[in-house]
């Protein structure tokens with residue numbers, strides 16, 4: 001078993017194949033869960049299934065139904081479920097040594113070297129990596145500390161529509177007032193400025209970029225309105241939770257020019273977009289922009305919890321203990337990470353993501369262009385959003401919910417984004433062309449039947 005195993009060999013052949021769902025065992029487990037677990041559980045409220053096994057880009061539920069998986073643990077499983085090349089290294093490492101704080105080990109150093117090999121732009125050869133807690137929010141907290149420590153400033157700048165996590169610092173950068181409201185005050189000095197979202201702002205791309213950069217300039221340099229003490233600007237290269245908003249050309253590079261001019265670090269959050277998701281290792285590469293600080297998580301551990309923050313070596317001012325966390329030495333996840341990167345390299349999955357992403361966009365745009373319920377289909381690589389509009393009878397959220405249900409009933413699992421008005425497709429990068437095609441057949445049929453009703 002090696003990294004040359006072709007992607008066609010990774011999946012349940014039976015998928016998609018579904019009886020009436022949810023089946024009796026799914027219902028039983030869901031009922032048991034709702035008796036004993038928190039009300040905060042959300043995924044099975046929309047997709048009421050219980051899963052038993054995953055292989056590649058496919059899942060099997062407890063009633064022996066098989067699905068094509070278009071959400072991949074929400075952007076975590078870029079090389080798919082239970083990849084044999086990955087799980088063998090996890091088992092081997094777990095049976096040898098699991099947890100070593102930040103003592104040097106082969107697994108840890110190999111990962112840091114591998115991350116340097118795929119680092120974006122000028123970070124290659126000039127970076128440091130710090131591990132802390134295992135989640136994306138932990139990596140974002142690390143980036144806040146690092147930016148503050150280096151600049152001596154406290155002010156944080158982020159964007160409308162941003163999602164950076166739900167711990168207090170990260171939540172301060174997240175822009176979702178609905179969920180944040182009960183927990184204020186969070187960090188005191190935070191400003192949000194418009195992200196260039198031409199579709200929702202009803203502007204052309206050039207105007208959206210010009211307006212976003214004008215707002216960034218104002219907050220960084222306007223004598224009568226700027227933030228006086230900026231520690232950094234946090235940005236997603238594509239806004240994921242907000243419904244896969246791809247900023248037009250010129251935005252990230254313009255933003256980098258501004259942050260450079262003001263000597264403020266640009267923190268590009270690649271937690272959802274990184275590790276090959278969009279067809280490059282990191283989405284900032286499309287804009288030719290190098291982050292000063294880059295939090296990573298989700299697909300980094302290939303299914304095991306792992307986050308890291310990479311930053312330019314000039315910012316390596318912390319002394320020993322400057323940033324810590326008990327789980328900063330979780331070796332099985334580090335092994336998994338290296339193997340997933342090797343597999344993506346050996347099977348050329350970056351190119352696969354670009355090709356399949358273009359196919360997904362073309363097919364979905366073609367199939368929905370005259371459908372008044374669809375506002376926009378957008379994305380980059382295997383990272384695609386289908387934005388719905390309100391109909392006369394039903395809101396965009398109701399339409400999206402009905403499409404999601406129609407999809408899982410036919411064997412395709414899709415998730416939502418934005419204000420729950422967008423279908424989000426984030427399949428494992430190992431999903432084959434045939435599987436993508438079958439999944440899109442199911443999705444397009446679901447969109448047509450739901451929006452015609």
Ligand SMILES: Cc1ncc(COP(=O)(O)O)c(C=O)c1O
Nearest residue numbers: 135136137163164165240271272
């Ligand atoms: C861009 C981005 N940053 C940060 C996070 C937070 O990651 P976690 O949920 O692992 O804390 C997410 C999660 O969706 C994300 O998409």
